[in-house]
Amino acid sequence: MNTTIQAPQSPGAPKTARGARTRAKILKAAEDTFGTLGYHRAGVTDITRAAGVAQGTFYTYFSSKEEILRELVMDLGHKLRAHLAAEVISTDERLEAEEQGLRAFLQYLADHPSLYRVLQEAQFVDEAIYQEYYETFARGYADMLNAAARKGEIRAGNNQHRAWALMGLSHFLGMKYALWDQRAKQGEDAFDPIVETMSDLLRNGLALSGRERG
C-alpha cells in the first residue's frame, strides 16, 4: 500500500526561494485585502492582483480562500503574542504587566488594524480556529493570573473567568479607541488615559475605598 498517512490539504510548501517569496507575497496581500475589503468582498482576484501574480498562482500555495484565512489567523495570532510577550518583559508585577499589556495591545491594534477584521471575520468562516485562537490566549492569561495569585500579588478568585473578562475588556477598548476613534490614535501616549482608567479599575474596582466612603 504505502500510502502517505497525512495528505497535506495545502498544495505543498514552496521548494525554492522564489516559491517562498511568492507565497509570502500572497499571504501579505491577503492580509491587506481582507483587512480593507473584508473576507467576502475580497476576491481571490483582488488578492492575486495585490500580490502581482496570476490567479492560478494562488492555488499553487493555498487550496482555497478559506485556507488562506486560517493560515492568516494563526500567523497574526503568533505575531501578536510575540509582540505582547516582548513588550511586557520589563516587569513581573502582575498589575503593572496588565497595564503594559493593555497599552501594547491598543498600540498594536492601531498599527495593525487588519488583525481585528481578519480575526473577527474568521469566526464566521471557520469557528473552530477562532475559538482556538482565544482559548489559547485565555489559557496563557489564566496561567499568568494563577501564578500571580500564588505569589500573593492578586486576590484569590476564578482566573479563567477573569481571563475572558480581561480579554473582552481589551477587545472592546481596542475596537472603540484604537480602531474607531481616529483622534485617539495620535501620539505616543495616546492611550494613557484609557490605561489609567483601567489600571484603577483593575487595582481597586469600582466601589469606594474605605476613606472615600461615607
Add this chain to the structure above:
Amino acid sequence: MNTTIQAPQSPGAPKTARGARTRAKILKAAEDTFGTLGYHRAGVTDITRAAGVAQGTFYTYFSSKEEILRELVMDLGHKLRAHLAAEVISTDERLEAEEQGLRAFLQYLADHPSLYRVLQEAQFVDEAIYQEYYETFARGYADMLNAAARKGEIRAGNNQHRAWALMGLSHFLGMKYALWDQRAKQGEDAFDPIVETMSDLLRNGLALSGRERG
C-alpha cells in the same frame, strides 16, 4: 418641485394584517436562518423557504438581503435593551445592578444565540449600524455610571472608558460561557459563579485589600 424628502428605501410597509403577518414571518425566518447558517451562507431562498413564502415575496417587504439584516439588528437591539431594563429595575444600587445586568445578559444570550451572530456579522456588512448599536448602548451605560458616581456609589473615573470595558467584559463572557460552553448553560443559576467572580472584580479589583496584604 414637491419631491418627497425621505424616500423610503424599504418597498413599503404592509397595509393589511396579512401583509404584516407575512413580513413578520420573514423577519423571524431571517433571524433563525442568519443565526444558524450565517449571513453569507444564508440565501434569500433559505429565508423564504423557512418563512413558507415564495422568493419574490421577500422583495415585497425588504429591498435587499442587506436591508433585512439592518432591520434585524435594530430589532434585536431594542429587544435586548428592553429585556435588560426590565430585569434590573428591582435595585438602584449600581454595583448590584451590574451583577443583575450581567446575569440577565448571559441568560438572554444563552436563550437567544442568534442575537450574537446576527450582530457580529452585521459589523462586516454595514459597519455603521454595528457602531451605532454599541455607541447607543455605551451612552446609556456611561450615563448610569455617571449618575452612580454623582451619588457617591462608585469611584470617580472616566465612565465612558469604563462603559466600553464593561461591555467587552460581558461580550466575551457571553461568547465563552453562554454560547460555547454547553454545560454552563444548564439550570437557573448556571452563571452564578461567573457573576460572583465579576462582582468581586468590579467591587474590589484585583489588588489585595488592606488586611489581606503582607
Add this chain to the structure above:
DNA sequence: TCAAAATATGACAACTGATTCAGGTTTTAT
C-alpha cells in the same frame, strides 16, 4: 357584489466569483 388595491408566486435574467487546467517560463541539479 365587484373593481381596485394589495399581496403572493416562481421561473428566470443577469451576474459574481471560486477553482481548474493545459500549456508556457524559470530554476535546479547533474
Add this chain to the structure above:
DNA sequence: ATAAAACCTGAATCAGTTGTCATATTTTGA
C-alpha cells in the same frame, strides 16, 4: 548544457446568487 522539477499564467468552467417580472390570488371598501 540540458533534462527535470518547480513555478507561473489567465482564459474558461461551473456552481451559485440576488433581484425582477408577468401573472395569479386574496383582501378591501364602496
